[in-house]
Amino acid sequence: MKVHPGHEITSLQYIFLLTGVQVGVAVLSLPRKLAETAGTDGWISILVWWLVSMLASLIIVQIMKNSPRGSLPDWAAEVLGVWAGKTIALLLTLYFCVLLYDGLTKSVLITKTWLLPNTPAYVITVLLLLPTYMIARHGPRIVGRYCELIVYLSLWIPLVYLLPLKQAHFIHLLPVVKDGWQPILTGAKEMIYPTLGMAATFVLYPYLKHKEKATAAVIASSSLTMLTYLFMTLICLVYYSPDEIAEYNNPVISVLKSIEFRFIERIEVPFIAFYLTIFSLVWIPTMYLATFCSSWLFARKDIRGQLQILCILIALATYFYTPTLYQNLMMEKILIGFGLSVEYIFPLILLSFIVLYNRLRRRNC
Template sequence: MKDYANNQITLLQYIFIITGLQVNVSIVSLPRNLAETAGTDGWMSIIIGWVISAAASIAIIRVMKNHPEGTLLDLLTRFMGMWAGKVISLLLSLYYFYILYDGLTRTILITKAWLLPTIPNFILMILLLIPTYAIAQHGPSVLGRYAELIAYMSLWIPFVYILTLKNAHWLHLLPMFKDGWQPILSAVKETIYPSLGMAATFILYPFLKHKEKAATGILISTSLSMVVYLFFTVICFLYYSPDDISNYNDVVISVLKSIEFKFVERIEVIFIAYHLFLYSLVWIPTMYLTTYCTSWLFRQSDHRGHMTWLCVLLAIGTIIYSPTFNQSDRLENLLTWIGFGTEYVFPVCLAVYLWIRKSSKRRPAHEGKA
């Protein structure tokens, strides 16, 4: 149904798309969430979460190798029938939509809190949807170039955050294992939502130019996301005391107040404006993924019509209902468990099923030769 050959993405673009999906708006509150559960030992939870997500990502690649010329929907249709493909296409479209919706609404909430408090939510939604449609309508090749451009444009950000280390208190990290392993393991749950995004491979795999490097690519992307989260979390832990950090909602933004330049009064405002580009790496790819699944469901080759209606739905829906920060937090908690089932449990179960299916088909041939 789709022209994969003329819409290919390189390995580097694939890495940046997955990393962009993972390093999303949740980064601004992740250090606080980890500190509330595990204190300043929470940085170790990120490493444990990375090990788990890396294992899940390998399972996703193992699944997709069974049908490299198609998406997961094509794979399920081939091995389980059309009904399985349609059911999963519906479920995946809803899953991608909720990630898209959460990314957009969370960005609007942060933008109103720090930059434009008097602008109505639906106006901000429309302003975000215009470039989203302009980019997402062209498919993976343009998505890959966009993700690559934003990644290169963001290389300067860590150097600015390093300036906050002049006020760092390294003793905040000591002693390690203050309350043992239990709080550290409990805080791993907080890393699940920030790690979501690997499921984009279900759709992007046939577009990848060098599929034999897909496993390497997804491991690099999850590792890169882990390094980013670890960097910002440790920065915040060094600046804020263990008791202070829970008093700030957007910790990664608030820490910038410690940086002063003679030519800029509030540097955090500039960063929030630039962060919109980074956050767009969540909702722009998921806009395409959502409409790909719906167009596949209705056996339509052009997803742009679905994308137009989705943008209209989001704009009108924002007029009727706009979530608060607390409601957005509840949606993220729900997506944490849905995402865990979709991106961690489901690929492993499917990989085991396909392995058993292949093994059972080989066995009669071997027995016949005997």
């Protein structure tokens, strides 16, 4: 599938798209998970994993530099044969579908918990799929624009998070490195799930307007992601007692409950509604990416057919079977394994293969 002119995305859009897929729903529970393993030093784990994830995204970019005009399946089909391409396309389709489904069900569950407890899950799913379909059908450029706009529109959110600081106890953070480095390093594994989404580069790289800036862009995007995580985690750590923080499923939302304004008693209610737009930064791009890969698999030019099928499938799936909170956690575990292999291990293997391959070819020449 060659890139059509007029579908390129800018570096900023690319940065925000990657960050959006990563941050989206993952940020909500991150402070709890980090606190569970690393206690109040959880924020150091973020810095540790920052380096790892940046390395992983750089590897992915390095791979994609071999294929400036086609996605990863295109490259695989060209170099390794059609079936290799199909395998990779299938793998990516599955991966993005899981990512999409996880993000979507998490959003639905959160909406149900906080805003619409009695509305059936499938209605909320259909409701959320509506804008998803509308936006994803336009292709990468519009998806990129959407991510960019939403990021700009949510720039006020950090300001809201500064309000709970009135009741913050910065003393919670002391002493730094409380129980040695062991818990911090174990805590770093909690960062796998919140960094998933870098694989988008496999598909989006050919659409980049300035491919030479791709390296800088992924560094910027992973830094932005980590900055967001660091900010949110620190806010939660200084607000909640270290003995209590593990009790909250989504401390990032719960922390807002204590904010009082004179004109609006409970800020978290409109906030969670607005947060849906940020959640959508997970499922809208992955929806596009999944259908891109599946269209590639079935050699379809237009993704709309696949998009419609996928939307209907998801709607039907949630109608007959709504995942519970526990099942969602199970799915998260599966996703962590899947993501670790697709985004961290697989690129490493692929890159070493490419290096070897190029060297062999050069020798043969």
